[in-house]
Structure formats: C-alpha cells, structure tokens
Amino acid sequence: MTATLPTAPRRTVFPFTAIVGQEEMKLALLLNVIDPKLGGVMIMGDRGTGKSTTIRALADLLPEIEVVAEDPYNSHPSDPELMSNEVRDRIARGETPTIGRAKVQMVDLPLGATEDRVCGTIDIEKALSEGVKAFEPGLLAKANRGILYVDEVNLLDDHLVDVLLDSAASGWNTVEREGVSIRHPARFVLVGSGNPEEGELRPQLLDRFGMSVEVRTVKDPELRVQVVEQRSTFDQNPQTFLDRYASEQDSLQARIVAAQTLLPSVELDYDLRVKISEVCSELDIDGLRGDIVTNRAAKALTAFEGRSEVTLEDIQRIVAPCLRHRLRKDPLESVDSGGKVAKVFCRVFGLPEPTDTSAFSLVS
Known part of the structure; x- marks a missing residue:
C-alpha cells in the first residue's frame, strides 16, 4: 500500500532552472544529488549571490521518495542501510509497513543550534508522563535522505561541524544520552556556505567536504538586470512564473533520475x-x-x-x-x-x- 503522506503547506520556491548564472555551484549540487556519497559541497562567496535560493530550489526540484509512513527518520521501505532500527525490527517480525511518498526534506541548520537539537535527545515529556526513557529525534534524523544546509558554516562551533561531517561521511548518527543508546540512519547531502571575509574553516574540516565552489557577484550589467527582473516577476505572481518553467523543471528532474540509474x-x-x-x-x-x-x-x-x-x-x-x-x-x-x-x-x-x-x- 502506497500513499502520499500529508504534509504542511509548502512554501512557493523559486524554480532551479530559472536561476541565472552560478553554473558551477548548480552543477556541483546536482552531482552530489546524483551521488550523495560525494560528501557534500562547500560554497564560499559574496553575500546576496543566491546560495540559499539555489539550495532550496534544488530540494524542491527533486522527485518524491518512498518512505515508511509515520517514521521520523524517513526510512527507506526496502534498503536496510536507510532504515531505522524500529522499522528493521518490524520487518523482522513479519510486519509490512505502510509505504508513503514524500518530498525530499531540506533542513536548514540555524547557527544557534545546540548539539541536542542537532543529534537528538531524551523526550522529557514522555519521561515525566509515562516514566520511560524515550528518544526525541533531532535535525539529523529529519535530514535523512534529504539535504542539510548550514549557512555561515564557518561561524558554527567546530564540535558541531565535526558531528555533521561524521554523520555525512558514515551515513549514521549515534546518540548516547542518559542510558539511552540510539543509532539511526543520517544519509544526507551536506551543503555549507559562508563568506570568506568572516573567517575560514579549519583545513581539517574543509577537507571533509567533497567539493568546494566559489560564487562571485555577477558583474555584467545586463545579467544583473535579468536577475532582478526574474526575481521581481516571481514575487509578483509566483504560480504563473512556476508554470512557465514547469517543463524545464520536469526535464531536469528526469535527467537526474536517469543519471542516478546510470x-x-x-x-x-x-x-x-x-x-x-x-x-x-x-x-x-x-x-x-x-x-x-x-x-x-x-x-x-x-x-x-x-x-x-x-x-x-x-x-x-x-x-x-x-x-x-x-x-x-x-x-x-x-x-x-x-x-x-x-x-x-x-x-x-x-x-x-x-x-x-x-x-x-x-x-x-
């Protein structure tokens, strides 16, 4: 049984194929979607060059994925490497989990996030009301099989960057909290962005990103006008703008799926x-x-x-x-x-x- 899972209303996102310029950044992101084991992308460049817009557009472009319904880890219904322990245990007992389809998640990691918020922690409400130790999944669980975006990654605490990179490299997140030991899949495309003027990442951390691209402010006046006009047109009537690029979006989506298969x-x-x-x-x-x-x-x-x-x-x-x-x-x-x-x-x-x-x- 397959169903489309109910989701919160999605924000209208600027289409990926309508983004003008920044071709190197766009292709690096596409390559990491085709092969998530590449290790992510580090994007360094000027402010206001469309880094966040491009990454949100990429997540919106990707086709829906099959997930186990009501599973907080977006578990794959048949691949054990992308499955939480709970789903594995249910399948081992002979249960057939309900399969749903969901959009690829794009998780935005805020600069002030704590390690508990990122990795997960003890569910205090359940501990107080039911007297049992239960795990409350964090952002890494939500990002499984999706995209984790860290803006201003060079300003993030080094230990948090280490946690993110370890999970991105291994595909798993292990949490030890108050006698509770949890290990869940956390395979995501890690995208970091930052401005070199605000400081560089340590070489040891920079090395952990698969690819690195630089983005620069467009200098050509005609191209700048085109960018401004595109954005203004989208803001005035988003749905009409999306309809104009629907066929290009579908074509690129099909190309990504074909590349993943090939x-x-x-x-x-x-x-x-x-x-x-x-x-x-x-x-x-x-x-x-x-x-x-x-x-x-x-x-x-x-x-x-x-x-x-x-x-x-x-x-x-x-x-x-x-x-x-x-x-x-x-x-x-x-x-x-x-x-x-x-x-x-x-x-x-x-x-x-x-x-x-x-x-x-x-x-x-």
Missing part, C-alpha cells in the same frame, strides 16, 4: 585512476579523500551527461572543485582558486600548461 554502470579506466592519484600525490594532499571524491565526481558528471565511460575532459572539469580546498596546510592560508591544481593536472596528464583555468571548471 551511475552504477559508469566505467573509469584504470590508467585514468592512476593519473588522478598521481595528481593528488604531487599536490601533497593528505589522506585519500581527494582521490575518492575525484573518482566519484567524474563518474557522476559522466552519468549526468548520459554516458557510461569517463573521459579526460570529465576529470579535467571536476578536478579543481574536488581538490583545491584540500591544499591548505596552514589555517592562515587562503583556499587556492584552482591554478595550482590545473598546472599539476596538465603536467601529470601530459597536456600543455594552461594559460587560463577556464577548462578546469564544472561549466563546459
């Missing part, structure tokens, strides 16, 4: 994998996250473009966003714009040294 069959040649690791080694990147993310991102980009074989050009497009934020050794250093990555890439792959780094952009 992804497991995408092949990356062994020689190219060796070259990727050679680039990471020459850049003196600590650990192996850079190698893993670059391999995954190249495959996700290939799947998004409807192909099953990764090419040199695919790697060239994703290598800078996957590696440039991993070059910092000193917290006082700034994040490389991608020039160093481009030079090493060309040397390892035997290409002419680049005069500009436009080829090392997600935008082809």
Whole structure:
C-alpha cells in the first residue's frame, strides 16, 4: 500500500532552472544529488549571490521518495542501510509497513543550534508522563535522505561541524544520552556556505567536504538586470512564473533520475585512476579523500551527461572543485582558486600548461 503522506503547506520556491548564472555551484549540487556519497559541497562567496535560493530550489526540484509512513527518520521501505532500527525490527517480525511518498526534506541548520537539537535527545515529556526513557529525534534524523544546509558554516562551533561531517561521511548518527543508546540512519547531502571575509574553516574540516565552489557577484550589467527582473516577476505572481518553467523543471528532474540509474554502470579506466592519484600525490594532499571524491565526481558528471565511460575532459572539469580546498596546510592560508591544481593536472596528464583555468571548471 502506497500513499502520499500529508504534509504542511509548502512554501512557493523559486524554480532551479530559472536561476541565472552560478553554473558551477548548480552543477556541483546536482552531482552530489546524483551521488550523495560525494560528501557534500562547500560554497564560499559574496553575500546576496543566491546560495540559499539555489539550495532550496534544488530540494524542491527533486522527485518524491518512498518512505515508511509515520517514521521520523524517513526510512527507506526496502534498503536496510536507510532504515531505522524500529522499522528493521518490524520487518523482522513479519510486519509490512505502510509505504508513503514524500518530498525530499531540506533542513536548514540555524547557527544557534545546540548539539541536542542537532543529534537528538531524551523526550522529557514522555519521561515525566509515562516514566520511560524515550528518544526525541533531532535535525539529523529529519535530514535523512534529504539535504542539510548550514549557512555561515564557518561561524558554527567546530564540535558541531565535526558531528555533521561524521554523520555525512558514515551515513549514521549515534546518540548516547542518559542510558539511552540510539543509532539511526543520517544519509544526507551536506551543503555549507559562508563568506570568506568572516573567517575560514579549519583545513581539517574543509577537507571533509567533497567539493568546494566559489560564487562571485555577477558583474555584467545586463545579467544583473535579468536577475532582478526574474526575481521581481516571481514575487509578483509566483504560480504563473512556476508554470512557465514547469517543463524545464520536469526535464531536469528526469535527467537526474536517469543519471542516478546510470551511475552504477559508469566505467573509469584504470590508467585514468592512476593519473588522478598521481595528481593528488604531487599536490601533497593528505589522506585519500581527494582521490575518492575525484573518482566519484567524474563518474557522476559522466552519468549526468548520459554516458557510461569517463573521459579526460570529465576529470579535467571536476578536478579543481574536488581538490583545491584540500591544499591548505596552514589555517592562515587562503583556499587556492584552482591554478595550482590545473598546472599539476596538465603536467601529470601530459597536456600543455594552461594559460587560463577556464577548462578546469564544472561549466563546459
């Protein structure tokens, strides 16, 4: 039995396909939706460049997912890795849970959030009224199989960032509170944004994000006018504006679903994998996250473009966003714009040294 679960009225969201510019940010987000194991996106840039608008638009764009009805963790009805312990136990007892369909959640993490609010805590009301220890799920439970957005992540307490990154990497959240031990799925696309003027993330934390992109204020006057007009038109009559972009939204949604289906069959040649690791080694990147993310991102980009074989050009497009934020050794250093990555890439792959780094952009 499948039903559409009742939800609170949804706020009208600016359509993803109507967003002007910021192509690199948009494609990085799409790649992480296609393969959530990429590890999320760190978006650094100027204020008022559409970071929050783009992420909310992405969540609204995604197709509905199947969930177990009345489960606070958005459990998958058949995949044990995305299922809470309670649902697993019910299935083990032979019960057939009710299946519903729900929109992908976009959870906005406020700067002042406490660890209990993020991870979950003891349900005090139930403890006082019924005398039993019960768990009250937090934001990580709500974000399972969705998107967790942290604005101004560089201002968040380091221990909270550690918790978020650990959950994003493992796909699980473990909570030990007052004799209650809970472990629940917490697989989400982690998106952080911030303004470099307000401080950088520590290199150890920055390295945990799969990809890093920079967004800049649009300088072209005509493009700025187009952005202003788009926003004004949307604000005046949101539904008419949404109807205008409905077919483009449906087309992109179908493309994402097709890419998710194609992804497991995408092949990356062994020689190219060796070259990727050679680039990471020459850049003196600590650990192996850079190698893993670059391999995954190249495959996700290939799947998004409807192909099953990764090419040199695919790697060239994703290598800078996957590696440039991993070059910092000193917290006082700034994040490389991608020039160093481009030079090493060309040397390892035997290409002419680049005069500009436009080829090392997600935008082809």
